Amino acid sequence: MSKKSPAPLIGITCEAISHRKDFADYDLLCDHRYATGIAEAGGHPVLLPIAHNRATLDRYLEGIDGLVIVGGDDLDPSWYGESPKRRTKVAFSKRSEFEAWLYKAGAQRRLPILGICYGMQLINVIEGGTLYQHIKARPNGPKVDHQGKKNGVHPVNILPHTKLGKILGPGKKKVATEHHQGIRKLAPKFIASAKAADGIIEAMERPNRPEIFAVQWHPERRLQFASTRRLFKAFVKSCRRYQKNKD
Template sequence: MTVPPAGGVSNASGLPVIGISAGLDTIDRGDWRALRSVVLPAMYAAAVTRAGAVAVVLPPPGQTAVDDLGGHAAAVVARLDGLVLAGGDDVDPARYAVTRHPLADDPQPDRDAWEIALTRAAIESDLPLLGICRGMQIMAIAAGGTLDQHLPDVVGTTVHSPTPGVFARHTVSVLAGTQLAKVLGPEQIEVPTHHHQGVATLPEQSGYAVSARHEDGTIEALEDPGARFRIGIQWHPEAGTDVRLMAALVASATRRNVPHCETSRP
């Protein structure tokens, strides 16, 4: 039996392995009805592959499938070279101790618990981590932060998600001196966006610093300056043409990736 050691997965290509978190949903397909299925937009895996890595989808195992979710997440992370926390439905506001907004999505407790466990395991091992939209919000919540549940109530416009089911575009300002600025430049950039929630607070002890904002004050990116690569962004690079962020994640994962020895059954 092949036993990959911590720090990545042995694979014939030698490419870094990037895990991508996914959700669960009930779908109809062919003769099947109400089939519980793993759901992840294909553009995430395509973006990781284009950046030069192997994409591995990480669905929630379910809270009854494993006895120790944190330990399971740590075992998964030990076999990765990098992690993407994908976008998706709203995180249950019970995770940050507030009452659910009428326009918030239905809770997905299995996905919330799984992604928080993955995030904490990734931080523990300093695994290169990119959180996208919901993924950035998971990073904040895992560190004790809170969200604004409906940004139009806060900023007075729907600029961040003006049309259902369509990515909008708006400008964000990247702060000088940040890791994000090293990747994208300390400038204003136009990004694909679709979200109605945003990070409201980050406790000082979280280790995170804001690295980009929208002109209305919305936090558009956060990062841990002391980490190898730990960045959360509120926009959707996988839906655009700018490959720099995903390429930076893969470059960090490549530096982490080392040759692995295989232990074979005698």
């Protein structure tokens, strides 16, 4: 009788919170619902503290079977050739550098990677895209409550003929939202797999690299949604395949 494989280890990054602008002291924070969503989908979540020692970083990637880059503050606009605008709250630089390294090195290993909110924006910029620093500054177009000020959700249109369309089914879905930035220029080699009514890209994927995809919304905040459960289960399934091929 064959022994059942253990649950795949899935690394989850953390937000850095500080009361000092220079981040001389900071706390690492992770919404427990990221871990709950992964665990309920059959994965084993592990939190990844910010690190910059190469041996530690390599050990992280050797140990995990998947990576989730979570939400947070705004990516430094200098990464895509702009200066911060008034509403831009720049994330801790060491956090962004840490996650950028994990993403690049993980992608080389073909590690399954899921970007969420800021995580999607980070992936888009690393891969050559740009961002709107504040969506409301865009002229024209229908108004969408991207910041979730009314009830925390808004509808998105899942596009057919995409990986996300196969996972969630095409058409309109309600998603949990809280973001004021969004993709301006989509990274080359990626395609949009979901959009809001105002045209803002709400999910992206790379057709020839199905293990990498990202969503602008916060699935962890609506664990009761069927779409959330399908999303996390599909990601954990990808991590399990990676785990088997690695062993």
